[in-house]
Amino acid sequence: MAKDFIHFFGTTGNKDIFFKKIRSAGGLYFHVDDTNLIIDPGVYTFYKYIHTYQDKIDGIILSHIHIDHSNDLNIFVELMTNGGEEKRGTVLVPNQAIEEKVLYSYLKDFPEHLEIVKPNSKYAIKNIEITSSIEHKHGIENYGFKIKTKNHLIGLVTDTAYFPELLVSYQNCEILIMNVPYHIQDKQKPKHLDIPATQEFIKAIKPKKVVLTHFNEDILKANPVLLASKLTEKYGIEVISAEDDMILEL
Numbered sequence: 001m002a003k004d005f006i007h008f009f010g011t012t013g014n015k016d017i018f019f020k021k022i023r024s025a026g027g028l029y030f031h032v033d034d035t036n037l038i039i040d041p042g043v044y045t046f047y048k049y050i051h052t053y054q055d056k057i058d059g060i061i062l063s064h065i066h067i068d069h070s071n072d073l074n075i076f077v078e079l080m081t082n083g084g085e086e087k088r089g090t091v092l093v094p095n096q097a098i099e100e101k102v103l104y105s106y107l108k109d110f111p112e113h114l115e116i117v118k119p120n121s122k123y124a125i126k127n128i129e130i131t132s133s134i135e136h137k138h139g140i141e142n143y144g145f146k147i148k149t150k151n152h153l154i155g156l157v158t159d160t161a162y163f164p165e166l167l168v169s170y171q172n173c174e175i176l177i178m179n180v181p182y183h184i185q186d187k188q189k190p191k192h193l194d195i196p197a198t199q200e201f202i203k204a205i206k207p208k209k210v211v212l213t214h215f216n217e218d219i220l221k222a223n224p225v226l227l228a229s230k231l232t233e234k235y236g237i238e239v240i241s242a243e244d245d246m247i248l249e250l
């Protein structure tokens with residue numbers, strides 16, 4: 001069996017960056033403990049996946065309905081269930097994805113389990129335990145997740161403005177994958193994290209490893225590789241700036 005890993009299909013959520021083809025939009029593939037999970041399948045994730053892997057997918061997880069996270073959701077449900085021929089796998093989505101038919105109604109019966117994300121709740125997909133976070137502040141219904149494998153606790157801090165209560169949701173994570181589009185966030189009503197917020201996570205949670213991803217123009221101009229190395233120096237932990245199609249071995 002191949003080693004456990006996380007494949008980062010894309011590392012932006014920002015339309016300008018995507019349309020200019022500077023980076024691909026979202027999408028993570030977790031191949032861990034003999035369990036295969038697709039998380040936030042944005043634009044192009046499906047195409048990349050089927051050209052790279054033949055693995056059977058066990059679960060599909062959506063943090064929120066924005067298109068850079070949800071574009072390929074439905075086609076992945078088709079793939080996981082072999083076009084509805086095999087009732088298998090789990091789809092875990094916020095209620096808004098059902099209400100707004102981001103998950104097409106005809107697909108709701110295809111997976112073995114369709115689960116709705118509630119805050120601070122536990123779910124199991126094959127060998128993996130998943131705990132949802134407190135609701136994020138992102139303008140629409142959105143959650144992050146803690147992914148518990150045999151050897152790791154991985155926090156997936158999806159899009160959100162920073163607020164201190166967030167830190168409780170990601171306690172004890174040794175790996176944090178963080179959506180950090182901004183170097184310094186200066187919007188009146190922020191919806192995303194920046195580097196100062198990332199430092200609050202590092203100080204409170206003390207992870208061994210942090211992966212920065214989901215970049216927009218602001219952080220790309222500031223050079224996320226450089227920002228990551230500065231954080232490594234300051235806190236003595238491994239901080240990585242994600243690249244498209246990066247494989248993080250676990």
Ligand SMILES: [Zn+2]
Nearest residue numbers: 064066138159
């Ligand atoms: Zn979003």
